Structures are given as C-alpha cells and as structure tokens.
Amino acid sequence: MSPDILLLSQEETHPFYAGVNAYFTAPLLEGEPLPLEKFSAAPPLGITLLATSLNLRGWAAKPLYNFFSRKDEALRLAAALERRPFAACISTTHTFRPETTAAIAALVRRLAPDTALIVGGPGAEWNPALRPEGAFTALGPGEENLPALLAALKAGRDPAAVPGIIPPGGTAPATPPAPSSVMDSLPFPDWGLYPAAPSxxxxxxxxxxxxxxxxxxxxxxxxxxxxxxxxxxxxxxxxxxxxxxxxxxxxxxxxxxxxxxxxxxxxxxxxxxxxxxxxxxxxxxxxxxxxxxxxxxxxxxxxxxxxxxxxxxxxxxxxxxxxxxxxxxxxxxxxxxxxxxxxxxxxxxxxxxxxxxxxxxxxxxxxxxxxxxxxxxxxxxxxxxxxxxxxxxxxxxxxxxxxxxxxxxxxxxxxxxxxxxxxxxxxxxxxxxxxxxxSGGSGEDYRKNVLDFHGALRSWHAARRAGSAAGMAGARERLRRHLQASEGGSGPSREAAL
Ligand code: SF4
Incomplete structure (x- = not known):
C-alpha cells in the first residue's frame, strides 16, 4: 500500500492586520458566541492541488485544514496521525504565526513520532521562524519539489540533493528551486478528497x-x-x-x-x-x-x-x-x-x-x-x-x-x-x-446579502459609538442570521479531539 502523506493547513489572519481587522472581529466576537464555523469552512486550493498531484504519482495523500478550529477536521487529523503517516507537510500559505506551525509540528511528533516533517509555502520561504525545528523546508512550487523530496526520503537518498530543499537546521538549499512548470500541466484539484464536497x-x-x-x-x-x-x-x-x-x-x-x-x-x-x-x-x-x-x-x-x-x-x-x-x-x-x-x-x-x-x-x-x-x-x-x-x-x-x-x-x-x-x-x-x-443566492440576492451583512457591521459600530447595547445586540442578530446556515464543523475543539 502507498505510504500516507498528510497535507496540513491552518488558516489565520496576519497579526500585523489585527488592528484594522478589529472592525470585523469586535462585532463577531464580543458577547454571546455567534456561529462562526463558516469562516473556516472552505478547503484551501493549495493543499488540495498538492494532494491531487501526489496521488497521481502513486502516493496516498490527504489534505486536512483548519483542524484547530473545526471539530470534524480535528477528528480526521487525529485518525490520520494514528496511522503513523510517512510524512506530514505543513503549508504556510495561510499561516503567519511561528507558534501555529510549531503547534502543528508538536502535535505530529506527539501522535506520530516517526513521521517526517516538511514545511513549505510562501510564509516558510520568507520567514525562517515559521520553519519548525527538525522539519525539511521546501522552497518554490510544491508540485515540483515535494514529490521529489518524498521519493528521496522513501528511497533513502540524500534529500539535500533535491532542488529547493533546506534540510532540518539548514539555512539555504544546496540546489536552488526548479523553475515553475507550465501551468496547464497542473492537475485539476480533486475536491472529492474531503468528506463532503465544498459548495x-x-x-x-x-x-x-x-x-x-x-x-x-x-x-x-x-x-x-x-x-x-x-x-x-x-x-x-x-x-x-x-x-x-x-x-x-x-x-x-x-x-x-x-x-x-x-x-x-x-x-x-x-x-x-x-x-x-x-x-x-x-x-x-x-x-x-x-x-x-x-x-x-x-x-x-x-x-x-x-x-x-x-x-x-x-x-x-x-x-x-x-x-x-x-x-x-x-x-x-x-x-x-x-x-x-x-x-x-x-x-x-x-x-x-x-x-x-x-x-x-x-x-x-x-x-x-x-x-x-x-x-x-x-x-x-x-x-x-x-x-x-x-x-x-x-x-x-x-x-x-x-x-x-x-x-x-x-x-x-x-x-x-x-x-x-x-x-x-x-x-x-x-x-x-x-x-x-x-454562498446562497445569485444576482440581486447575493448583493442584498453582502450589503446587509456589512451594513450590520456598520450598525454595530454606530451603536457602539452611541453606547447603545440594544443597537449592538440588534446588529449581532442580523449577523447571526447570515452565519446560521453552517457548512462547517461545530466549533473549536483541538483539546477535545486531539
Ligand atoms: S503587482 Fe500586480 S498583484 Fe500586485 S498590486 Fe500591482 S497589479 Fe496587483
């Protein structure tokens, strides 16, 4: 059977933008909890494409995302790690905090100590602090270098000879990353790799x-x-x-x-x-x-x-x-x-x-x-x-x-x-x-939904300025209606599931 490969992505916002993002987070987070699962419902394209590429080359790759904020994905990850996968690859396309990549690495080490750790994506490429200790760093497009790195690890060859790979503890690759391939040779992403296809x-x-x-x-x-x-x-x-x-x-x-x-x-x-x-x-x-x-x-x-x-x-x-x-x-x-x-x-x-x-x-x-x-x-x-x-x-x-x-x-x-x-x-x-x-409606319905949701955010801030608790509660009710139809799991659950 093909060795298991996990592709892992935990989405978060860049801490630099926390101040401006408070405009959105304050109305959503202050007070009685709102159903926020929709914010982490969409599977990322990057790890889906990588998993698809690997599977076409004979690996058994599985993308997992937002497992620190979705119960269903946390359970999938726990089950996948129990199988002691051959490698776990951490994407940094949507991850910006070193403590997040370190937490993912620690989790992998705790549940699957022999699993090889790999980190890739623009975050790890630009910011060495996002590279967990003991992990290989893959620079450049993952569709090019990840299969080559995995093949080298599997065959016991020197991974440092693979273009764009920084070995654990290193600072630069021995061979620069290969240039990107023609885009049309990329596979179509396999959205069937998730338990339920996204909308x-x-x-x-x-x-x-x-x-x-x-x-x-x-x-x-x-x-x-x-x-x-x-x-x-x-x-x-x-x-x-x-x-x-x-x-x-x-x-x-x-x-x-x-x-x-x-x-x-x-x-x-x-x-x-x-x-x-x-x-x-x-x-x-x-x-x-x-x-x-x-x-x-x-x-x-x-x-x-x-x-x-x-x-x-x-x-x-x-x-x-x-x-x-x-x-x-x-x-x-x-x-x-x-x-x-x-x-x-x-x-x-x-x-x-x-x-x-x-x-x-x-x-x-x-x-x-x-x-x-x-x-x-x-x-x-x-x-x-x-x-x-x-x-x-x-x-x-x-x-x-x-x-x-x-x-x-x-x-x-x-x-x-x-x-x-x-x-x-x-x-x-x-x-x-x-x-x-x-996700619902098209044409005028979609426009109405977008404007009403963001209008509710504006109303919440107007009520805040006026010191009106009732106004803020009314605005949150409007937000709740938009968030209600959940497509995701049921809330943060890292501790519960992992
Ligand atoms: S370089 Fe391209 S992507 Fe960047 S801001 Fe300019 S037009 Fe947009």
Whole structure:
C-alpha cells in the first residue's frame, strides 16, 4: 500500500492586520458566541492541488485544514496521525504565526513520532521562524519539489540533493528551486478528497502578476493557464461535485482581455455559475469586458485602488491614475457588478494630506465596499521600488520612512475605517475574505446579502459609538442570521479531539 502523506493547513489572519481587522472581529466576537464555523469552512486550493498531484504519482495523500478550529477536521487529523503517516507537510500559505506551525509540528511528533516533517509555502520561504525545528523546508512550487523530496526520503537518498530543499537546521538549499512548470500541466484539484464536497472553491487561472507595483510582493513570476483549461476545471467541479460558486484567485482576471472574454463566453454558455474576481481598474476599461463578466456570473470585482493621490499612485508604479480608477469603477458598476476597492495606507511618500485625498476619493468613488490596509513589508527584503523611495527601512515586524512609520500607518488606517464607517453615505467597510460567507443566492440576492451583512457591521459600530447595547445586540442578530446556515464543523475543539 502507498505510504500516507498528510497535507496540513491552518488558516489565520496576519497579526500585523489585527488592528484594522478589529472592525470585523469586535462585532463577531464580543458577547454571546455567534456561529462562526463558516469562516473556516472552505478547503484551501493549495493543499488540495498538492494532494491531487501526489496521488497521481502513486502516493496516498490527504489534505486536512483548519483542524484547530473545526471539530470534524480535528477528528480526521487525529485518525490520520494514528496511522503513523510517512510524512506530514505543513503549508504556510495561510499561516503567519511561528507558534501555529510549531503547534502543528508538536502535535505530529506527539501522535506520530516517526513521521517526517516538511514545511513549505510562501510564509516558510520568507520567514525562517515559521520553519519548525527538525522539519525539511521546501522552497518554490510544491508540485515540483515535494514529490521529489518524498521519493528521496522513501528511497533513502540524500534529500539535500533535491532542488529547493533546506534540510532540518539548514539555512539555504544546496540546489536552488526548479523553475515553475507550465501551468496547464497542473492537475485539476480533486475536491472529492474531503468528506463532503465544498459548495464554493477557489479557481487559479494564473499565478503571480506581470505588473510591479512598489508595495506588492506578488508580482513575479507570472504564469497563466489557457482559457480552455480553466473552463475544463470549472466544468469538472460542477459535474463531479455540483460546485457552481467560485472565486478566481488571479491577481487581475481581466488583465488579458482576450483570455478573460474566452473564459466568460464559456461560462455564459454553461450558465449557472456565480463567482468573484480581482481586476485592475484599467483592465475593466476594455470595451464590453465588464458586461461579459456580469453575463458570465461574476458578482463582485475586487479592485486595487491603493490611493486617491495621483502622486502616490505614480510613486507606486501603479500604472493607473485617479481618473482611470474612477472610469474602471464606473464601467463595472454600469455593467451591474458589485465593486470593492482596496486601499494601501503608508506607502513611502504618504502624508496626512495624501491620506485625506484617499479618504475623499473612497467616499465619492461609487464603490460599494472598501478596505484600508497599512503598507507592509511581506517579503524577506523591502520590495525594490519602495526600498528606493522615501528612506524606507525595516522589515516584516515594522518599518519607517521619511513621512510615516508602520505604527502611524496602522493607526491612520484604523481611523480611516472608523471615519468611513461613521458616514452613512460612504461605501461599506468590507474584506474580500468575508465574501465566501455568502454562498446562497445569485444576482440581486447575493448583493442584498453582502450589503446587509456589512451594513450590520456598520450598525454595530454606530451603536457602539452611541453606547447603545440594544443597537449592538440588534446588529449581532442580523449577523447571526447570515452565519446560521453552517457548512462547517461545530466549533473549536483541538483539546477535545486531539
Ligand atoms: S498590486 Fe496587483 S497589479 Fe500591482 S503587482 Fe500586485 S498583484 Fe500586480
């Protein structure tokens, strides 16, 4: 029988954003517990793809996720570890705290002491603190290096000879990671690896981004799958598991208009899909594209607006100024798409004046929902462009430049959220991560659900400011209704099950 391989992912939010995320967490967590299982219900694409790849190569791989917050997954993990798997691989795509990867490693060691430990993903690649003691670290795309590492371990060959592998205790691989393979050679994710097929999933049409915005660590390398491969995966999800709701993870779904239109034509012909995507505002100016997105079932587009200051947008190398931003937003709205704008606060050159410009822009932009996040250094080094600007210094833990510090940017972002939230005529504060909660309804129903949920968050904060306990309780009741239809397990249970 093939040796068991476990692919493990525990989702959490980055601690740097705790201040701005308090806008969402305070109404959800303060007071009588709300049913929060939906927040951890969606299985991650990354470990699903890795498990699929390994199984196609003859291993018996099983993805497990959010086992520290879902009882059903905690029980599955306990049972899987009892079988003493050959290897346990910890993903750091959605994990940011060293104590979390250490807790997963400790759990594996306690229940399956002989199991090989491997950690991979962008977190472990950039932050050595996320690599548990005694674990191999796999750099680069897991579909390439993980099967090679497992084969070497199984055959008793030197794992350090595998490209992109750092042995336990090491700091760098002996051989650099192999370049990424052609995206179309990736398998379609096997959502049947979970006890129940999810109702909504992520679809990855491309990785990376061909642009190079100064604050962004997601810019390279860029590789896209063909429209045909993307459509084939979506049809397979629908035919095998009844999945018709999804979110494209592409950095700019509309960035290659010909490809986007081809995907949209296919989805429109199939009918019945409901989805969201990220898109640049200037990409949405391609004639007919927003309408094609809407006809194909797109419900909400997430637009990186970043700033309301033309000077700052130019400094960021955004390649898109205020007027194009407004035109792209207007085109999406005219086509009937919900629009969300993400803003970055604190890029080198940011001042109180440019932040005020951003706030004014957000208020009058016509966007349905917005979010303000502080500029952060996520990669091991400062992004090259930002590093050359404004005397920026620091790292993941904090930074400083001539006009702002990370602490000041965080405080300003929190103030901007508070100011927009207090303005009934301004867009609602929302986070892209929350949109997967709205699994029911399409078209107007979906829009109503999104706006009512985020409207309830705004009402809770208004009641908080007014000191109205009854108002806060009423807002939480509205939130409860949206969270009630659970798709997940039944609450935190690490202690109970493990
Ligand atoms: S901000 Fe968006 S468009 Fe700019 S480099 Fe990052 S992913 Fe690409």
């Amino acid at each position: 909504g999933v992520a679809v990855q049409g491309s990785r990376g981004c061909p642009r190079a915005c100064g604050f962004c660590s997601y810019s390279a390398p860029y590789a896209a799958r063909s429209a045909g491969a993307v459509l084939a995966e979506i049809r397979r999800n629908r035919d095998r598991w009844g999945i018709s709701r999804f979110r494209f993870t592409d950095s700019d779904f509309a960035g290659d208009p010909a490809r986007a239109l081809e995907v949209c034509r296919g989805l429109e012909a199939d009918g019945g899909a409901a989805w969201t995507c990220f898109a640049r505002a200037d990409s949405l100016l391609h004639p007919g594209l927003p309408e094609a997105l809407r006809r194909a079932g797109c419900q909400w587009v997430f637009i990186g607006v970043e700033s309301g200051s033309d000077a700052l947008l130019a400094a960021m190398n955004k390649g898109c100024g205020r007027e194009e931003m407004l035109a792209g937003i207007a085109a999406a709205k005219k086509a009937g798409l919900g629009t969300h704008g993400n803003f970055v606060v604190g890029y080198p050159g940011e001042t109180g004046g440019t932040a005020a410009e951003t706030l004014a822009f957000a208020r009058s932009s016509g966007l349905d929902t917005v979010y303000f996040s502080p500029f952060q250094i996520r990669s091991p080094g400062i992004p090259a462009l930002a590093g050359a600007q404004g005397g920026l210094s620091g790292g993941e833990g904090g930074w400083e430049h001539h006009t702002m510090s990370s602490a000041a940017a965080l405080a300003r972002a929190e103030e901007m959220i508070e100011e927009i939230s207090a303005d009934e005529s301004a867009p609602l504060i929302a986070s892209e991560a929350l949109f997967s909660l709205f």
